[in-house]
Amino acid sequence: MATLDPVDAGDHVCWLVGPGDDFTATARAFAADGALFGDKVLLIGAPETRWSLDGASREVVVDPVAERADGAAWNATALLDLVRQEAEAATRQGFRALRVLARMDRVWPRGASPQEIARHELELDALVLARGAVVVCAYHGADFRPGLLEQAIGVHPHQLGTQAEVPGFRMYSAGTDCWSVSGVVDSDSADTFRTALDELAARSATVRLLCEDLELVDAAGMRALVDVACKAPGRRIVIEKADETFRHCWSLLGYDVPQIPVELAP
Template identity: 65%
Template sequence: MRSARTVPTLDPVEVGDHVCWLVGPGDDFTGTARAFLSDGALFGDKVLVVGAPGSRWLQQGTAQGLVLDPDLGRAEGGCWDPEAMLGAVRREADTATREGFRALRVLARMDRVWPGGASPAEVARHELGLDALVAEGGALVVCAYHRQSFPGAALDQSVGVHPHTVGMRPVMPDFRMFSAEPDCWSVSGVVDSDGAATFRTAVSGLLSRSTTVRLRCDGLELMDAAGMQALAEAAAAFPGRRIVVEGANETVRRCWTLLGFDAPQIPVELTP
């Protein structure tokens, strides 16, 4: 089963991993990216890079692979966007399997995907969709977020919706959400007033894609009133859709009822 973790380097990244790489101003992005991509030849992976082909991190011995250049697509009048990246990863992962590769190894510079930055909602929708794809197997994906290119809220959101993180932040998010199985999402940690807005954005991203969202909360330690309010508001914003919260502990279920959220007009069901 997938679990949330922070790893010191990209070396232990394996098939099925979806990593948020937080790149600081002093980090050796070029050398680290080159080493990660070169490992593709060692492990028998097909390499896919999202970024500009003229970048130094694709030169000096990097394993050959496919390159998606979002800037070129936009310059030619195309409508390249994060959904195009999602489609490309799925397509190339299927192709890699047919061609006999172990997996598709992806490195994406997210400042090239979103050259003008991104909102927390955009980050949540894209990364949760990508995480569901990676969880199916056949790919390992590293999303490089350069800190200077994204505002704090978007950066916090990016960490919360990746199972794995490389690169430390002063304060890591209290909760993590990622794909547990098809149409089911694991929520772990603490959802309180500090992370309620981020949590609501993530849940809204899921509801925008599915009529029923299952949240597996065995690893959820606490959800306070602000977190419950965020969950209820996300559900109310998408009429005709519902949320099923599985495995919430007794304290969470009791507080949900005491605070009045256990009502017919709130399409959220809590189960043991």
């Protein structure tokens, strides 16, 4: 994705903001597109007047840092609650959708762990799909170390901006307890993949992974699947639409046994 112009209802975008990016101009254009399409706009970050659309009633601006200074328990959970609340309000008020731009350095002013990022973004992705919202999560590279940026990219279906090292896979919501996995899961991205799976397995008794767009899973990726499934008692991972290469390698590695709660669906 080269710009935010094509984003639409149901899109969840990870924007890697580089040192040469004009964040304010892009944010204003994104908000203006919301007015053009009849969206309610929610801006989460520093309340710069340059974001404003002349005080239009369709726009809500929230600064997490200021909220915390006033004693509010503002964190990633509060962001999810706010997006859910405003998406419901937008529907009642007759807007086409809720359009959100969030500065994640304001949500996590001291950074975040890979687990926090995976948990938050996967939950937000499911919310975006269910509510038909448009959400852009802006990660400023200067405020997040590369490993965290890789985690953030891996759990967004879309990306704006460039980064030298990005995970080879994408994992995003395809329905209730169902997640699409695409790209490549190898030794370079297995840890990021494992973190995302851990968060899904902690939330659901059965996690379905749609793998029709998955190009490759090497031994490290398959080991991550096994480890996550086996360490979560009572949990099950169902692999759907895996190709013959995946099935053959899974069997060769000895994982196709009842003791491992990973099911390869027909």
